[in-house]
Amino acid sequence: MKKYTTVAKINFRYTTWIAYLVAGICAAAMIVDTIIDKSMGMTGDNAISYYSMLYLICIMAPIFIASINYSRHINIGVKKKAYFYGCAINYVVFAAIISLCGVIETFLIDPYLTSDGYQIYGLVKVFGWDSNVFTAFFSQFAFLLLVESVLHTFTFIQDKWYGWLADVIVVVIISVFTPIPALRQVETAFFNLIIFSAPVAQIFTCLLLAAAVYSTNLVYLKNKIS
Amino acid sequence: MIDLLSATKRYGDTAAIDRLTLHLSEKKIYCLLGRNGAGKTTLMNLISGKIRADEGKVMVDDERVTTLNMPESVRYIEAAKPQFNMRVSELMKLAAGVDDKFDADFADRMVDKFRLERHKKYKSLSFGMKTMVTTIISLASNSEIVLLDEPVLGFDAVMRKEFYDLLAESYENHPRIIIVSTHLIDEIAGIAEKIIAIDSGKLLFYEDINDVIEKSYKLSGAEDDVKHATANLNVVANEKIGKFAVAYVFDKRMAPQENVEVENLSLQDLFVKMVEGKN
Numbered sequence: 393m394k395k396y397t398t399v400a401k402i403n404f405r406y407t408t409w410i411a412y413l414v415a416g417i418c419a420a421a422m423i424v425d426t427i428i429d430k431s432m433g434m435t436g437d438n439a440i441s442y443y444s445m446l447y448l449i450c451i452m453a454p455i456f457i458a459s460i461n462y463s464r465h466i467n468i469g470v471k472k473k474a475y476f477y478g479c480a481i482n483y484v485v486f487a488a489i490i491s492l493c494g495v496i497e498t499f500l501i502d503p504y505l506t507s508d509g510y511q512i513y514g515l516v517k518v519f520g521w522d523s524n525v526f527t528a529f530f531s532q533f534a535f536l537l538l539v540e541s542v543l544h545t546f547t548f549i550q551d552k553w554y555g556w557l558a559d560v561i562v563v564v565i566i567s568v569f570t571p572i573p574a575l576r577q578v579e580t581a582f583f584n585l586i587i588f589s590a591p592v593a594q595i596f597t598c599l600l601l602a603a604a605v606y607s608t609n610l611v612y613l614k615n616k617i618s
Numbered sequence: 619m620i621d622l623l624s625a626t627k628r629y630g631d632t633a634a635i636d637r638l639t640l641h642l643s644e645k646k647i648y649c650l651l652g653r654n655g656a657g658k659t660t661l662m663n664l665i666s667g668k669i670r671a672d673e674g675k676v677m678v679d680d681e682r683v684t685t686l687n688m689p690e691s692v693r694y695i696e697a698a699k700p701q702f703n704m705r706v707s708e709l710m711k712l713a714a715g716v717d718d719k720f721d722a723d724f725a726d727r728m729v730d731k732f733r734l735e736r737h738k739k740y741k742s743l744s745f746g747m748k749t750m751v752t753t754i755i756s757l758a759s760n761s762e763i764v765l766l767d768e769p770v771l772g773f774d775a776v777m778r779k780e781f782y783d784l785l786a787e788s789y790e791n792h793p794r795i796i797i798v799s800t801h802l803i804d805e806i807a808g809i810a811e812k813i814i815a816i817d818s819g820k821l822l823f824y825e826d827i828n829d830v831i832e833k834s835y836k837l838s839g840a841e842d843d844v845k846h847a848t849a850n851l852n853v854v855a856n857e858k859i860g861k862f863a864v865a866y867v868f869d870k871r872m873a874p875q876e877n878v879e880v881e882n883l884s885l886q887d888l889f890v891k892m893v894e895g896k897n
Contacts, residue, residue, distance in 0.1 A: 398715030406702060466668065467699040468709070469716045469759070471688040614670070614685045 399470055399478020400485070403453075407461050408482070411452035419445040426505065441502060441514030443494045447536070450486055454540045457482060458547035462616070472613045479544065480606065487536040495528045519587050527591045534598035538586065541606040549612050619643045620665055620763065620795065624674035627660050627819075634660040636819035637674065642797075647789055649810035649827070650799040651889055657819040658799040659696070662765045665797075666694035678763065693717065693761035697749045697771060706743075706751060707736040713755040724791065725758035728784060732777075745772040753781065757788040763795045770800060778802070782809055803885040807831070813885070817893050823868075827885075832871055834888040838864045839878035847878045855891035866891040 419442050426439060457479055465475050498516045506512055516522050521531040546562075549555035569575040585597050620642040627635040634657045642648065652658045663669045664676050667688030675682060678689040702709065706729065714720040729736060732750050740748065753769045769785075770778045786809050789796060800806055803813070813830055815822040823830070837844050841863040852869040868888060874880055883891075 394718070395716050398712065401715070402702065402712065406704070461702070464700055464702050467696055467701060468713055468755070469693060469695060471667075471690070472686055473688070474716065610686060616685075 395470065395474040396477040396481055399465060399474055400481035402461070402465065403457050403479065403482045404485075407456050408449070408453040411449045411456060414452060415445050415448040418448060419443075429510070430505075438511045438513065441494075441497055441512050441516075443490065443497045444514055446490045446493055447515070450490060450536045450540050451543060453482065453486055454544035455547045458544045459550075472616075476609060476613060483537060483540040483544070483606075487533045487540060490536060491529050491532040494532050495525050498522055498528055499525055521591070523591070530595050531591055531598075534595040534602070535586065538598040538602040538605070541602040545605050545609055548609055552612070619677075619679055621677040621680075622661075622664070622674065623677070625664060625671040625676050626673040627657075627664060627669065628672050633819050635664060635671070638816070638819065638821055639674075640814065640821060640824060642795055642814075644812075645793040645795055646811040647785065647806075647809055648795065648797045648812045648814055649803060649806050650797050650814050650816070651801075651803050652799070652816040653893060656817050658816065659767055660819070661816065662694055662767055662797070662799065665689075665763070666692045666765060668694070689763075691762040692765065693756055693759040693763065694765040694767070695752045695756045696767050697752045697769060698767075701740050701748070701752070703739050703741045705737055705739055706734050709740060709751060710755065710758075713758070717759050717761070719760040721758045721760055721792075724788070725754055728754045728758070731784075732780060746774065746777055749773065750777070750781075753784070757784060757796075760792045761794070764797070766796065766798045768799055768801075770802060770805075778805060782806065785809060803889060807885055815889060815892070822889075822892055830868075830885060830888070831882075833868050834883040834885065835871065836864055836866050836881050836883050837872075837878045838862070838881070843875075843877040847872065847875055854888070855894055868892065 422440065422442050422445060429439075462475070465478075466472070470478070494514060494516050498514055499522075502512045502514070516528045516532060519531070519535075521528045546555070546558060549558065565579075569579045586594065586601065588594070589597070620640070622638050622640040624637045624639050625635055626633055626637050636657075638657075638661070650658050650661065660669070664671055665678065665683065667676075667683045667685055670683075670685045677683065679691055681687075681689065683689055702712065704712065710722070710725050710729065713725070714722050732747075732754070734743075734747060734750060734754075740751065743751065749769065749772050753766060756764055756766055756769075766785075770781055773781060782805065785796070785798070789809070797814070798806060798810065807827055810827055812825065813827050814824045825833075837847055839847075839862070841858065841861050844863040844865050848865045848867060851865075851867050851872065853865045854868050855866040857864040857866075866883060866888070872880065
């Protein structure tokens, strides 16, 4: 376990700091914007919740983790399995912390800031996960974990032909499925399932998909040379 | 214990390791000798599970090595590969974090002994010092098998001497299989016990270093005399200057003869002649 946490610690400290920086700057800019709005008594404005900026970490961190430092990990003596599980710890921790921030803001901070004509929107509200704190936390957590595993996997396989093939397939799905109504329904059904379905189904589906997608990294790791 | 059973690794059409069979079981310091491109690094990568064999088997401690199940008992850090740009002290801590058998006290003493500046970041170190850092990390591991790929690359004569002392001390503290790949065979001959010589991915010989020294010599004299003296010997290379001939032999030591002169051959010369003769 120590080996896994060491990999995770390195990633937290040395690999993903740019993601924290970007998310931090964006969140700070939004807080400053709110302070100005509030102090000037501006009404009729809408804002995006601060924690939305933390999603940038979930988007950027997997890209950085998968694209840089793999060789360095292996070359300091990390075994491939430890790398696999260590990165998984990163994603679970990111998803948990950001989900927690989302819950705290949605249920404690946003109601305080919201006033007539001043609304704050976050994914928890938009996706309808705000029925209670547990749903808000776990729905968000599972969804973010899925996003992270997909981004990690796609980034990780980009130096192989099947990485490029996967990109082409995604583009084809989006460009072919969207214009054709029957196929669009499939697309809609998929997104409904991972976002808008009943909490248990949504959480279960996202976790299952995240685990399945992330597991494919094992196949790729077999052949990856440091 | 390391077992390679007809292991083959190809890169395109080239076999970097070609049906290599090797069995290492004794806790010793092994010298892995080979020219550039002979397959030394590939062999180490195969043993550590960083890459997989296309054919044959690689076993460590009776378990088949796979790229996903990299053997825990093998420690292999390539000096030429990039490292995290941390302070030396942080890099040592990190190495300890990923290796249960890391001897932090030994690493600490070696950092002092080699006057490595702990606060300096890895990238700001000289080439030789970078190599020393990775060598210390490798040797501080008490893993049962330690692989060192060109550990004296970029070292001056003093540093090389210090490295051999470090290697000897590490082995004394914790006897295990240590494989050192190097070109400087005569230097390591003082502490290595066995030589594994490879060329073009094939095993040239795998013998006790003292036996190799005993069996390596050259005969010089008139061409006919040399030919006659070496009739039943394994001659790895021949040289002719007019009617004068030199035969480089790797075989049982022959008794002194009247018409031919017998001279010892350095390990370096033996290897060079072997590879030249083969090519």
